[in-house]
Amino acid sequence: xxxxxxxxxxxxxxxxxxxxxxxxxxxxxxxxxxxxxxxxxxxxxxxxxxxxxxxxxxxxxxxxxxxxxxxxxxxxxxxxxxxxxxxxxxxxxxxxxxxxxxxxxxxxxxxxxxxxxxxxxxxxxxxxxxxxxxxxxxxxxxxxxxxxxxxxxxxxxxxxxxxxxxxxxxxxxxxxxxxxxxxxxxxxxxxxxx
Numbered sequence: 001x002x003x004x005x006x007x008x009x010x011x012x013x014x015x016x017x018x019x020x021x022x023x024x025x026x027x028x029x030x031x032x033x034x035x036x037x038x039x040x041x042x043x044x045x046x047x048x049x050x051x052x053x054x055x056x057x058x059x060x061x062x063x064x065x066x067x068x069x070x071x072x073x074x075x076x077x078x079x080x081x082x083x084x085x086x087x088x089x090x091x092x093x094x095x096x097x098x099x100x101x102x103x104x105x106x107x108x109x110x111x112x113x114x115x116x117x118x119x120x121x122x123x124x125x126x127x128x129x130x131x132x133x134x135x136x137x138x139x140x141x142x143x144x145x146x147x148x149x150x151x152x153x154x155x156x157x158x159x160x161x162x163x164x165x166x167x168x169x170x171x172x173x174x175x176x177x178x179x180x181x182x183x184x185x186x187x188x189x190x191x192x193x194x
Contacts, residue, residue, distance in 0.1 A: 001117070002092040003193055004109065005029065007100040009123030010156035011149075012134035014176040018123055018183060019100045025187055026194070029098040032089045035061075038080035042142055050082075061085055069108030073155070076147040084109065092117060096194065103160055107168045119193060120170045121186055124160075125177065 007022070009015040023029065036050040037058060046052050058081055061067050070083035084105065090097070092113065101109075103122075110118050131153060138144045172189070176182045 002094065002096045004092070004097045004099055004113065004118045005121055005190055005193075006106050006109065006118050007098070007121045007123065008103055008106055009125075009176075010127075010130060010160050011152045012130040012137065013123045013125045014133075014179065014182075015100060015123045017179065018121075018174075018176065018186065019098065021179075021183055022098055022186065022190070025183075026098065026190060028096070028194075030089075030091075030095045032084065032097060032099050034082060034084055034101065036080065036082045038075075038082070039077075042140075055081070058083065068112045069105050071102060071104055073151075075151060077145065103164055103168060103170075110168065115169060119190075120168065120172070121189075122165065122170050122173050123176050123182070124173050125175065129177075 005022075007015050007019045023031065033047060034050050035053055035058070037053060037055055040046065040050075040052045044050070044052075058067075058070075061083075062070075066085050066087060068084040068086050070081060072079050072081040082102075082105070084101070090113075099109075106118065106120060134149050134153060138146060138149050174182050174186055
């Protein structure tokens with residue numbers, strides 16, 4: 001039976017970089033593309049980072065009972081939804097997967113597939129470093145959304161508080177102070193399962 005290795009962490013913790021490096025390290029791991037109603041960012045491609053859809057498509061997928069988990073955030077630009085869809089991307093009888101998401105989405109995936117099917121990879125970094133990284137990333141956008149950056153930064157403290165992590169069974173944390181050292185720890189853990 002396959003496993004879903006699930007990368008998560010607060011915004012600007014380096015989880016996207018770690019996710020991409022793990023895909024390079026473990027090419028046999030399958031990926032799942034999530035869906036979102038948020039606008040596409042500079043440099044993103046539809047069907048790669050996310051499937052970018054409108055609210056009408058989300059409602060359609062809901063009515064077909066295909067939405068596994070869904071989160072909607074009230075942003076300064078209106079509601080943005082992120083969701084995982086049972087659209088044929090999963091085959092846990094034959095494959096192992098690498099996914100990236102939030103603690104909330106991880107918990108819902110546990111409910112859907114069973115707790116023993118998911119392996120958490122929780123990335124953390126000092127809040128000051130996270131804020132610096134987030135600000136630099138936002139500055140590179142054609143139209144920086146600084147208010148949204150601040151909203152996300154503050155929301156992460158609530159979303160990833162210790163009692164929420166414990167409730168989801170997360171006991172191991174990977175500190176991303178030094179990327180290569182952090183990756184080595186995660187790679188070793190994954191190799192233990194494969």
